[in-house]
Amino acid sequence: MVKLPRQRNTEQIESRFTIIRTTTAILIALVIAFLLILVVSDQPITDFLTLLVGPLRNSSSMITVISKSVPLLFTAIAISLVYSAGQINIGAEGAFFAGGVAATAVAVIPGIPPVIHVILSILAGGIVGSIVMGIPGLLYTKFDSVTIVTSLMMNYVALHLGLYFILNPLRDPSAGFEGSYAFQPSAILSKLFNSRISTGLIIAIVVVFFAAFLINKTTFGYKMQAVGSNPRFANYSGINVEKTILSVSLLAGMIGGIGGSVEVLGNYNRFMYSGFTNHGWDGMMIAVLCRNNPKLIPLGTLFLAYIQTSADTLNLTSNIPPELIEMVQAIIIIFIAAKEFLKSWEHKAIVKNSQSRLVEEGVK
Amino acid sequence: MLEHIFSVAFIFSIVRMSTPILFASMAAVVGAKADILCIGYEAMMLFAALGGVLASAYTQSLLIGMLVGVLSGLTIAGIFAYFVLYLDTTPLLAGLALNMFGTAGTVFIVFLLTGRKLDTSILASLTFPDIHIPLIENIPVIGPAISGHNALSYLGLFTVLFVYYLIYRTKLGLQIRAAGENPEAAEAAGIDVKKTKLIAMLISGVIASFGGMYLSMAQMPYFITNITAGRGFIGIAAQNLSGGNAFGTMIATIVFGISMAFGNLAQSFRLPSQFASVLPYLMTILGSVIVGAKRLRDEKKIKNIY
Structure with missing residues (x-):
């Protein structure tokens, strides 16, 4: 034979x-x-090796990789949800920033019991985030405005209004630089196993599982994907397209806002950003590379966090x-x-x- | 405050704010007519801004500076078009990647050449001249307002006419529109759709390049990191607001210019600068709501007829 x-x-x-x-x-x-x-x-050879394997050389850098991937998980999931529903909503950048500001506003209030304080702060961030990404969704469903434009503009609105609050009512004049008042200790996220990674990682993992479950195992997830692949067909088969788009936008914004809250409360003791953090754009990149699949997103996120950590190491050890x-x-x-x-x-x-x-x- | 608004200085401020957005939006008009969702104008503007500054600084020739600037922006437009048209890349991603490359790449080059990252102020680069129009200059009241702007601001006005003429009065324009609106029909009619879209993208790259050069060779005398600051995006927004009509788009960019100039003015009256900065973006959102609502109403009307 x-x-x-x-x-x-x-x-x-x-x-x-x-x-x-x-x-x-x-x-x-x-x-x-x-x-x-x-x-x-x-x-060149030393520097190139640092670029390739820099973060693998010590455990501290590996921890940085994980720590850097936490905020990216939130924004990548947020973007992948709206994209699954066919909405090119790039408001995650603004939702992340405004979420951080809102969480700051709650986190500086003294006298709230520890765990409740964290929950309230993150919730505030989530709500403000969902407003930032929800408005473009609402305008699309009600007025047929172009989501990519309105969401982009919402990013800038969120940035400038957020900065207004940070630099005026929330500004700590004694800080010596432009930053908010320090967070109350009761609002700060604790660290995992005494490392630099905050408990935000657990929240991020929960969000990833939630998104994977939502997309693959629920009616709402099915509706979302139906709307994303063919809104007319979805409409004929009895799905409320407008309601679905609005809900997804609000949910994605909430996740983005929670991401911003978790990032500031987990890694800093006061709000110190003075501009966009690029987490939204990075998240968008991850979402698209992973084809909006929540199961692949952790992989894409780790990859991006890895090369960003390499870059930081390279910056310290060379003139690159x-x-x-x-x-x-x-x-x-x-x-x-x-x-x-x-x-x-x-x-x-x-x-x-x-x-x-x-x-x-x-x-x- | 009123006497500040009705002043020649305020008009100049509007022109200064509108010009770069005007170029970006005209680039977006050509791109949109060919149905290419390009968000990479930021990158084209950044490279053109830097290319123009560097070439003019090293050759001390404005003409060479301009040519290199255009060539730099054109290269980015070419890369974008090649990836989108010939390698079937998602336009949004290609644009995103190029913008990222543009922001980082220009900083990298500035650092390489000057050892600093912030700007190229240590290089003696050239700027485009202001143009004083004889006779008109001497007309009372309106003379000083319409004469004396930068050469590129006048070029911007010509670009609007050029884009309108190109799209609606030339064979190429017809082909671009056909390729954009109905590629299958265009192909059937014997138009090379990919080639047409490529040409549209290259034209759009040249226009965007002038927007970039205005920033670094007129508005500012040197290149600053991330000098475009989202103007490419605002240009896209302006194009969207007017549904791709060249003159409508120009009006939208002037509205942006007014709100930015107004913002600058408000700042000098000690209003929080952030509120002023938000103005143009809110205007865009409002504009896109109005345009969208109007489109919905028209669609309903058509439905009622049939």
């Missing part, structure tokens, strides 16, 4: 090529990074500006997002596979 090569089906080839594409994208980005490092650095890593990040995104990148290779593999299968059937 003729021995034939191992058969694969088309899906297997496709998923294999997804991995190949991602790896190639990362390799291309690394080569470009290496070339840039060659230009700037006087110790951390912007280098943002450039690398951008290159990786654009290559992974390029659906036709290496596609002809994949097509050839699929065709070859089908042909050999036909041959086998012919033998039989």
Whole structure:
């Protein structure tokens, strides 16, 4: 009998090529990074190694990776929810910032018992966050305004109004810099196992599981995806499209706002941001790379947090500006997002596979 | 406060605020006509702003500075178009990635060349001149208001005419609209849709580049980190507000310019600067609500007819 090569089906080839594409994208980005490092650095090999494996060298950096991924989990989940419902709502940046401000406003009030104080602060952040992302959703459903524009503008509104509150009623004149009053000890999130990671990590993990459950196992999740893939069909099959979009926007905003609250209460003792934190944009990138799948989001988040930590390490140990890593990040995104990148290779593999299968059937 | 608003200085302030947004919005008009959701104008403007400054500083020639500036923005537009049109990349992601690359890349280059990250003020870069129109300059009251603006501000007005003419009065414009509105039909009619969209994107890149150069070679005499500060996005918003009409878009950018100039003025009267900063963004939201509501009403009317 003729021995034939191992058969694969088309899906297997496709998923294999997804991995190949991602790896190639990362390799291309690394080569470009290496070339840039060659230009700037006087110790290129050392610096390049730091970029690759820097965070693995000590446990402290690994903890930083996890700590950095906590806020990104919130924003990535928030964005993936609205995207699943077909809404290009990029308000997570504003929801995150405003959520942090709202949590600050509650966290500076003295005399609230410990656990309740944390819950109230986070809740305040969540509510304000849901307003920031909810308004574009509401305007879309009521007035058919363009969500990408209104949500982008809401980010700036949230930023400037948030800064107003931080720099006026909440400003601590004795701080010596532009920051809010210090949080009451009762409002600060405790740390896990005496490390630098706050209990916010647990909240983030709960949110990820909640989102995965919501999308895959509930009627609401099904409605959301139906609205996202075909709003007209969803409407004909009796789904209240407007209500679904509004609910998703409010929910996503709440998650983004909680993210902002958890980040400030978990890592700082007062509110000190003076501009956008980029968590919203990073979250958007993760959501899109993970194709809005909550199960993949932790992986994407860890990857991003890892290279950001590398960048910070590199910044400390060399004269390479951390912007280098943002450039690398951008290159990786654009290559992974390029659906036709290496596609002809994949097509050839699929065709070859089908042909050999036909041959086998012919033998039989 | 009123005498400040009805002053020549205030008009100049409006023009200064509107010009970069006008270029960005005209770029967005061309892109939108070809149905390309590009949010990468920030990156094009940033690279053009830096390219123009560096080339003019090293060659001491404004013309070369301008050409290099345009070429820098054009390169980004080309990369965007190649990825979106030929590698089937989600436009939103490609734009996001390029903006990120633009913000970081320009800082990286500035650091490489000057050793500082904040700006290029140590380089002797050139600026575009102000233009005093003879005769008109001497007309009382309106003369001083319409003469003496920067060359690029006047170029901005020509760009509006150019974009209108291009889209509605040329063969290329018709092809761009066809490729944008109904690519299948356009393809059937023998138009190379991808090539047409690529050309539209490149034109849009040239226009956006001038917006970037206005920032670093007219409004400011040097490049500052993240000098665009979201103007590319506001340009997209202005385009959206007017549904892609060149003249309507221009009016929207002037409204933005007025609210920004007003914000600057309010600041000097000790109003919290944040309230002033919020104004243009609130205007955009309001505008998109009005436009959307009007569209809904029109759709209802059509439904009632049939």
